[in-house]
């Protein structure tokens with residue numbers, strides 16, 4: 069004992085001496101260094117110390133549930149530095165919870181496995197939900213770099229759960245014993261869904277196949293990243309450079325100034341640069357009057373990634389398609405699409421092909437009729453040429469101006485943002501579903517433009533919170549979206565906290581926010597997602613609200629767009645902001661008529677892109693693929709979408725959705741959900757339109773159901789039959805009503 073103490077004392081003295089020596093050496097070194105280097109070393113030491121201090125503690129706002137009503141995020145307390153420790157701790161705790169479930173010595177039951185899984189990962193969820201709000205709508209460099217750092221870690225975290233063999237064995241046991249759960253339909257659906265997700269992620273593969281799948285996943289991920297980078301570089305290099313401003317006749321001064329500025333930034337003095345947008349058609353094509361320059365720009369767009377240089381994506385996409393086909397084969401499916409459609413509403417590639425077949429003839433016929441109209445205009449102007457894709461938008465714009473001219477400055481005074489929200493969007497929800505809204509000023513927001521409303525049900529009971537953030541900001545992503553800050557679940561006793569984000573132009577101080585009709589539609593759309601979230605009435609978080617298949621999730625949102633033009637709703641909100649006059653009928657007629665303009669072209673180009681997506685993803689690994697262009701040509705011909713005047717919205721070589729953004733075998737979902745929403749709306753038309761009773765039925769059978777019923781059955785139960793294509797064809801103006 070004494071010897072041990074002596075040893076420890078000696079050891080301690082020795083350590084002190086050594087420390088003293090280190091410090092002296094360090095001081096000598098520091099004195100010899102330049103001032104800048106000394107500063108750098110001190111900075112590094114401080115950073116390291118700072119990092120080690122950022123441990124997770126009760127002072128972190130994510131440590132426990134928010135004390136605010138509805139567990140709303142305490143934006144006034146959350147700091148950027150809180151996220152990293154919360155993510156680290158959140159993943160650690162979640163993994164420990166999952167391991168505990170997997171290692172449970174008791175036989176697997178629904179309660180000790182599925183319900184326990186549903187309850188796990190709360191800290192990680194809380195952190196992630198708020199992180200997504202801020203990185204999407206109010207980001208900064210610190211959050212962006214943390215986002216890059218955490219993305220692969222979160223992906224690996226998911227893998228660690230889905231490929232946990234012991235956990236899967238328990239889920240499989242519960243799945244095999246699931247029939248006694250039958251009276252509780254939601255529980256049964258949960259077991260079936262979770263089991264399916266594990267199987268689709270590869271849980272049933274042999275160890276050797278799992279290793280192979282992981283390897284293929286890695287290869288695909290790196291090829292996908294390569295594609296994204298190649299495309300970015302190709303688009304940048306493909307920008308059109310013009311020497312003579314005369315060639316740019318037709319462009320507005322604003323666009324010309326931007327083109328000059330962009331050229332100057334590349335040290336191209338006295339030149340103009342037109343950057344390439346993602347899509348085949350380029351926005352300036354509708355204004356450029358010089359036909360040769362239009363052709364040049366279109367060709368730059370179509371061939372951006374096919375220049376046989378390092379940015380040529382043809383080889384990359386051929387490899388990705390092959391890897392995906394091989395992955396599908398490993399999983400026991402005939403093609404990647406067959407694998408990926410398992411948990412979607414469409415279920416099979418054949419169902420998607422059948423859907424296309426119902427739409428393609430009418431869409432292409434309308435496009436051909438539009439082409440004939442445009443050709444007539446070209447001939448009338450003695451153009452002396454045959455319409456080509458680079459002419460389409462230029463002449464279509466002239467037809468539009470002549471036939472349907474919608475002057476935004478005439479329309480906008482009738483659409484004041486918050487009047488549209490409260491007297492339009494909220495009013496429609498009140499008339500259909502009986503809900504009411506009250507603005508709250510006591511809850512913290514992440515930015516001053518954000519508004520919060522509390523939502524009440526028909527009996528005045530509370531439903532949830534709705535945040536809206538409508539104005540464009542530099543630190544906000546483009547587009548519009550909805551999501552949850554807090555998800556609804558009876559199991560955990562939480563109610564929905566929903567938000568909508570848009571990018572409308574912010575008015576000058578003290579001026580009203582006047583928006584376009586397309587912005588109005590966007591508000592109804594995003595709020596449709598919001599209602600799907602607010603009416604969620606699920607026990608289990610996995611099945612709650614908008615957690616549904618991609619080819620179903622846009623159904624409630626697109627459906628809600630219909631009410632923007634319903635007379636009962638429209639005349640309630642579309643009132644002149646100064647005079648209080650309701651919107652004149654002539655303007656309403658113009659808005660309605662413009663809705664079907666050029667839809668043959670728009671739908672055909674989208675269907676062509678969808679068809680390419682499906683053709684690429686129904687390949688088998690043994691299909692030989694020598695020539696990407698040849699494959700694309702053959703695919704379009706085979707599907708009847710090879711109209712010379714209407715190229716696909718994205719050609720294979722720059723189709724970012726499917727090679728880089730997770731929409732592989734899923735681009736069709738945009739058109740599919742349109743079929744659902746138009747058909748559902750036609751049910752309303754057949755049954756007296758906007759009434760409380762009709763709204764209640766839609767709420768009960770669709771909006772409140774989350775993913776608790778098979779999608780096809782859910783739709784059939786509401787509509788009385790499988791989705792019908794006719795209403796979509798009518799609303800696109802492909803056939804007469």
Ligand SMILES: [Zn+2]
Pocket residue numbers: 593597622625
């Ligand atoms: Zn949407």
